Amino acid sequence: MAKAYNDTAKIQNKKNKSKKNYQSNFILYLFLAPAVILVFIFNYIPMYGVTIAFKDFSPIKGILESNWVGFSHFIDFLESPNFQQIFMNTIKLSGFELLIGFPVPIILALMLNQVRRAKVKKNIQLIVYAPYFLSTVVIAGMLFIFLSPAGPVNGILTLFMDEPVNFMTDPSYFRSVFIASGIWQVAGFSSIIYVAALSNVDPQLHDAATIDGATLLQRIIHIDIQALKPTISVLFILAIGGIMGVGFxxxxxxxxxMNIPASEIIDTYVYKRGLQAGDWSFGAAVGLFNSVISLILLVVANTVIKRLNGETLY
Incomplete structure (x- = not known):
């Protein structure tokens, strides 16, 4: 009886605290309301459209009146002759991009943190940040120009080789071109978060380590990288969650x-089959399959990293 009374009292105290918190922060909740409403309208309500993945969608009938087919589109995708190639292309491209590209912003931030002259540091940052603001269309055009058989890259290579290299048509070069250009474009901008995290490191820690005889590399490993661990963990979890979203x-x-055997990924396949061919239900099913895999990877990565070092996304 006493235990039930105590539990009831605790619940009542929580309710009273929540009510007081709401009353004292009413203006803040009022400011937050428009953002919550907009997110609900534009992000949550459209989720109903996912149901077309389980229907034989017809624009004339609409979502409600279209015939229900269940998992038929998912089965068709899994049993399609090019499923394995498309799926493996997506995994390989995103996996290698994560493996090679993820450490680059960290290394760049650590190098920038060692530059003591403010003017030189700003100039370097301007140079490495600039590619991020170039349009993807511009980047692709530059790659076709520079890597064409008559381009400047092959102009240099032909000094040592008999024939030019077909970078943009040979499937074996596609992943290298895609990943290298991606690192060049986003590594500088991605390093901003790490640079900001390093700015919070107490300089006295470096001074004390220097007095104790620590080398530059030892200070980077035991001070800077330790300070970056929470940031690295969170961004790595997000990167794992987005591993299926290579970038359409x-x-x-x-x-x-010529390079379709290596360049055809889930996103491009959805675009061709769902939009160009007008098979909206099949395209939605493939897109939903992609999203579910991403969610599973996000949860697994968050759980594993939480157990390893205690850092977590949620």
Missing amino acids: EKAYLLQTD
Whole structure:
């Protein structure tokens, strides 16, 4: 009886605290309301459209009146002859991009943190940040120009080789071109978060380590990298969650008839089958399949990293 009374009292105290918190922060909640309403209208209500993945969608009938087909589109995709190639292309491209590209912003931030002259540091940052603001279309055009058989890259290579290299048509070069250009474009801008995290490191820690005889490399490993661990963990979890979203625009723009065996990924396949061919239900099913895999990877990555070092996304 006493335990039930105590539990009831605790619940009542929580309710009273929540009510007081709401009353004292009413203006803040009022400011937050428009953002919540907009997110609900434009992000949550459209989720109902996912149901077309389970229907034989017809624009004339609409979502409600279209015939229900269940998992038929998912089965068709999994049993399609090019499923394995498309899926593996997506995994390989995103996996290698994560493996090679993820450490680059960290290394760049650590190097920038060692530059003591403010003017030199700003100039370097301007140079490495600039590619991020170039359009993907511009990047793709530059790659086709520079890597064409008559381009400047092959102009240099032909000094040592008999024939030019077909970078944009040979499937074996597609992943290298895609990943290298992606690192060049986003590494500088991605390093901003790490640079900001390093700015919070107490300089006295470096001074004390220097007095104790620590080398530059030892200070970077035991001070700077330790300070970056929470940031690295969170961004790595997000990167794992987005591993299936390679990036439609760039993959599609760099795609040619010759390199399709390596460049055809889930996103480009959805675009061709769902929009160009007008098979909206099949395209929605493939897109939903992609999103579910991404969600599973996000949860697994968050759980594993939480157990390893205690850092978590949620």
